[in-house]
Amino acid sequence: MELVGLLAINLGVAVAAATILWLASIPLRDVSIIDMFFALIILAITGVSFLLADATGPLQWLLLTMVLLWGVRITAYLMARNWGHGEDPRYTRLRSWVDSERRFIWLSLRKVFLLQALVLWLASLPVQVGMQQGTEAPGWLAIAGTALWLLGLVTETVADRQLQYFRANPSNKGTVLCTGLWRYSRHPNYFGELCVWWGIWLVACEVPFGFLTIIGPLAYSYLIVNVTGQRTLDKKLAREKPGYAEYMATTSGLIPLPRRKSR
Template sequence: MGLGPLVAITAGVVLVAVTATFGIARLRGRYDTIDTFWGLGFALVAVVAFPLGSGPLVLRLVTAALTVGWGVRLAVHLHLRNRGGPEDPRYQRMVERAGDNPGARMFVRVFLAQAAILWFVSLPVQFAMYGTGLGVLGWIGVAVWVLGFTFESVGDAQLSRFRADPGNRGKVLDTGLWHYTRHPNYFGDACVWWGLYLLACSTWPGAATILSPIAMTFTLARGTGKPMLEKGLARTRPGYATYVERTSGFFPLPPKKLTRR
């Protein structure tokens, strides 16, 4: 199968899957169901694209395995984090502003929007299925993915342990990976997608999907990721302003030494 039919098929699969997720969200009464779908959606694209590609089996297996591994871990983590708690405040505010028909607005502005972003960001995974082999760039991509997956999973685990301790209520996590970056999970997420992009770079069409990891990195660092999260933390964590002042916002760096005025 050619690349054109593949991207059309994955677009259709993502649309059907996100529509089903919206139905589940309505039944649950929780729009944050889309957060769980986010990782699973990428895994689904990789599983669909794997048998349809014409590239070497090893390249397709590595690309699919890395994508599915990242997506399933993220989905499980977000589901466990959200389970038992209230609806995400972001979605609550959107529903309150939606007027008389919040369901339709949430479907378009949240679910369809995320489906489009998911499909676009996953283009390197799809194009890698038509690559010529792993090569040097491919192995570098695997190494970058491992770095990102480690940062993301370890950062999430450290934050989960911190939140589970009642004595940390209202405090700021500034140890472990969080000592060097305010968002090790976001930094790791970006690395994962740059690693997957490098797997697609064995062909020029694959290399041309560079806007996909750029879009993911921008979303995490400047879009709905870091800025929205930090805005809320600044209101609820008294020491967060000082933490922001001394700690890198994205790339891991040694913390700054602050001088008292």
């Protein structure tokens, strides 16, 4: 299949999956389900790309495995963490933008579900291009990308587990997690997530013009750092937790680094 046709089909897959989640959010009154199931959209795009490939080779199987392991892990974690806990406050505040439930339903379709569908389609461009052209044996870029992906997967898994144990202890309520990986980064889980997708991009660089899909990890990085992740969470926690301002002053925002001295 031609690459343009595959990209068009996968954009339709992303929009369709996001629309299904949007429809499910209406009776649940919970826009947060997009956060729990966003990885399934990328998994669907990956699966379609694999099935529509003219031929399959080691590089395609590698990409399929990377996305599958990442997607299953993060979906299971987010479902266990968020299911039954109500709508995320970010989306609850979004409801105040309009004066009726009906208007919010259409607002959430545009501002949340379709926007995320587009970003996830962009983020998965390395996978789509790699699946369409990647029949050759993996080279040194694929090896480097796999190593970076593995670092990211292990980092975000350990960080999520440390955060899970911290939150499970009632005595930690209102305090700041600053041990383990969280001693060296305020958001080691986000760091791991970005390593996963920059690693996948490196693997895609094995195919002709694969490097051009850099727009994918760039878009995903921007979303995580500036929109839904690091900066938004920092502002929220700085308001809610007394010790968080000090934590921000001494701890790297994303990349794990030695702690700075307190001012």
